[in-house]
Amino acid sequence: MPIAHKSAISVGMLYIPVSLYKTTRDTGISFNQLCKGEDGQHQRIKYQKICPSCNKEIKSSDIIKGYEYEKGKYVTISNDELERIKTKKDKTIHIIYFTKLSEIDPILFDKDYYLAPEAGGEKAYELLRQALLSTKKAAIAKTVLGSKEELVVLYPTKNSIIAKMIFFQEEIQPVPNISKVQLDKKELEMAKSLISNMTETFNHDEFVDEYQAKLREAIQTKINGQEIVTAGNEQQTTAIDLMTALQQTLEMANNHSIPS
Template sequence: MPRAMWSGSISFGLVNIPIKMVSATKSVDIHFHQIHEKTQCRVRQKLYCPQTDKEVPRDELVKGYEIAPDQYVILSDKELDAAAPKTGRTIEISEFVDLVSIDPIYYDKPYYLLPEERAAKAYQLLVNAMVKAGKVAIAKFVMRNKEYLAALRPLGNVICLETMRFTNEVILAEQLEGMPKPVPVDERELKMAQQLIDSLSEKFEPGKYSDEYSGRLQELIQKKIEGEEIITEAPPTEAEGRVINLMAALEESLARAGKKKKEFKQPRKRQSRAS
């Protein structure tokens, strides 16, 4: 069971619901350390000042904001504390919106909000009300001296809080250089592309997908632990980008998709038991 990483309350109107926050995700990345090949010892990084050619102790460090190459504005801890958001333990709901009105580009990281025992009824009331209204809540809160924008939405019988990026943190597509200009599309190609989408359309099942790279790394590490000899193969070469016959590619893709679906739906033959 994940441990609570923050506790506070949800506030909307005059209703206050004590909650605790639990992470809704976990990292499964495989991390490596830098090892000196000759000694097999882990290397360490030191704080170094090129001007004095000496190592710098941590108590001599200050925070600086670069305003030009090698030019910094120094900010003291006292000045930073004065600018920090006011600490609080309240997730203040400001409004309710339709879920479809939020572009996923604004989402950052999900958390579960679990009610304290005495707040179970008020918590359930908020969940049921959001489900019935088809709305999600938009709120702001402070955690670890950082201000967050968040969306609260019912997920089953639990409230999922999704931290969000502020507008100035998002690069909109319209701001990109080299934005593609609309080009005419052949109606036959469009119809065939739609058929391909239909043939590949399924209900989303997260369990069907896994991190194959991490799996291969885990297998490789286990083999190394067990002293097995590792035989490496050259990676497959990928075809360079080239202009293709779009219609032919769509027709071939449709044929493959249909064949794959047919094979998937065929029942597997049972092996006869030996008498």
């Protein structure tokens, strides 16, 4: 597994060199963009980076970063200059304080990384992991990745420490205007019964991407020179009042007949 970033966890005089690894991978089918082609020859579309002044294709090595501070006016900045403004603290995942993970609103959660200790940091890493587990706490930290400061939550698992990037408050959109309505007591009790009847222990392993399987099957069908058959549509739901809908759904839940 390739290393996404190298850093170190720091708190006071404690310094733990670590590597960050992505926790997920994209398993979805991706499509290329092709030219229709009148002769039936589907050629893949190519994208070129053209400079309007030079009127020629530019190599990646000739591209630099620039910030537009006025219309049509740019100030350029190099990777070396970006590194110069980083303090020693910026280059580490420096812990600010500890808290309960449950106190962090899940809407703040962004991407995750596995944290793995580098050579020499194994004991300090394990000490932090077990201490977090024992106290049921997570660490709130900051670091700089690329040109962006990241707010980070470090939380322990039975095997590792996960670095969960979280959004700053200014990045969160305000809640849309949702009007409050009065609920009938019977409707609420029935909805609670429905939730109770459909409550199970979460088992991640039982969920698979069923659409990807259908997509792969459709692609193979086309490769075999056959037509893709239209999938059968589910029966259209008839508009009914809320109480009747709850009652019927509760009966389906009791009979384990709600489609998954």
